[in-house]
Amino acid sequence: MPIDAVAAVAAEPRRAEIGWDHKDIQLYHLGLGAGSPATDPDELRYTLESRLQVLPSFATVAGAGTGTAGGLSSPGVEVDLAAVLHGGQTVRVHRPIPVRGRAVQTSRVAAVYDKGKAAVLVLRTEASDDDGPLWTNDSQIFVRGEGGFGGERGPSARPVPPDRAPDxxxxxAIREDQALLYRLSGDWNPLHADPEFAKLAGFDRPILHGLCTYGMTLKAVTDTLLDGDPTRVTAYSTRFAGVVFPGETLRIRMWSGDGRIQVAVGAVERDDAPVLVDTLVEHS
Structure with a gap:
């Protein structure tokens, strides 16, 4: 069987040294649409090195996203990448991410779940520097056609949608060139740039990276409800429910709670077709 769950979970973590500086942070933020208007003081905290803050979702691209790629090549994991879907993402930050840093990153398969028609790999990437842990990054990867091996189904609890209008x-808006800019942070999948490749995948044009939507949403929540202070975010999780095309508009609904903000994201031009669901921002 292409996925040997026991071997995958038991495999030694892959270790790599990664580094970043203000240019990596600025490029990532610009890829999320930051910097408009360019002279807005609220946007300069994402784009100007002398005022720079770091969105916690940067953890998904630090080291050019090598943690997830390493997990897919772990012992016991042999899959057809055409059958792979990014199902969900969780980032937990243990302290604010510095503008410039070096860290040791370890990646491993934390769990393999049997969903019947698909397997779900939980690829865990952890980063630490000389001062201790920085972040824990979990990617939930669906592999179609690889279920049915008799494994655990995994957790099924989901956030209960609020029974009221959004707060x-x-x-x-997503710029037409946004996927082209975002991919410079490390995700070079031609699905997001090459129209011919996109057609082979069943789309009439390239789609936006799910993790770009993920970062855009966290920025919107931070700016709207957290006084523009990304250091207040302690964890951020979502489930990817649909694609987004460059040129479309995200509608981001937010419900505030005690240290938690629930979020739902839809595509305006397609009757609010779901994009991100079960989305939760935890904060101080």
Whole structure:
């Protein structure tokens, strides 16, 4: 069987040294649409090195996203990448990410779940520097056709949607060139740039990276409800429910709670077709 769950979970973590500086942070933020208007003081904290703060979702691209790629090549994991879907993402930050840093990153398969028609790999990437842990990054990867091996189904609990209107709703436009800019942070999948490749995958044009939508949403929540202070975010999780195309508009609904913000994201131009669901921002 292409996935040997026991071997995958038992494999030694892969270890790599990664580094970043203000240019990596700025490029990532620009790829999320930051910097418009360019002279807005609220945007300069994402784009100007002398005022720079770091969105915790940067952890998904630190080291050019090598943690997830390493997990897919772990012992016991032999899959057809055409059958792979990014199902969900969780980032937990143990302290604010510095603008410039070096860290040791370890990646491993934390769990393999049997969903019947698909297997779910939980690829865990942890980063630490000389001062201790920085972040824990979990990617939930669906592999179609690899279920049915008799393994655990995994957790099924999901956030209960609030039974009221959103406390805040904002819209964020996606530029036509946004996927081209975002991919410079490390995700070179031609699905997001090459129209011919996109057609082979069943789309009439390239789609936006799910992790770009993920970062855009965290920025919108931070700016709207956390006084523009990304250091207040302690954890951020979502489930990817649908694709987004460059040129579309995200409608981001937010419900505030005690240290938690629930979020739902839809595509305005497609009757609010779900994009991100079961989305939760935890904060101080």
């Amino acid at each position: 805040h709703t904002v819209e964020r």
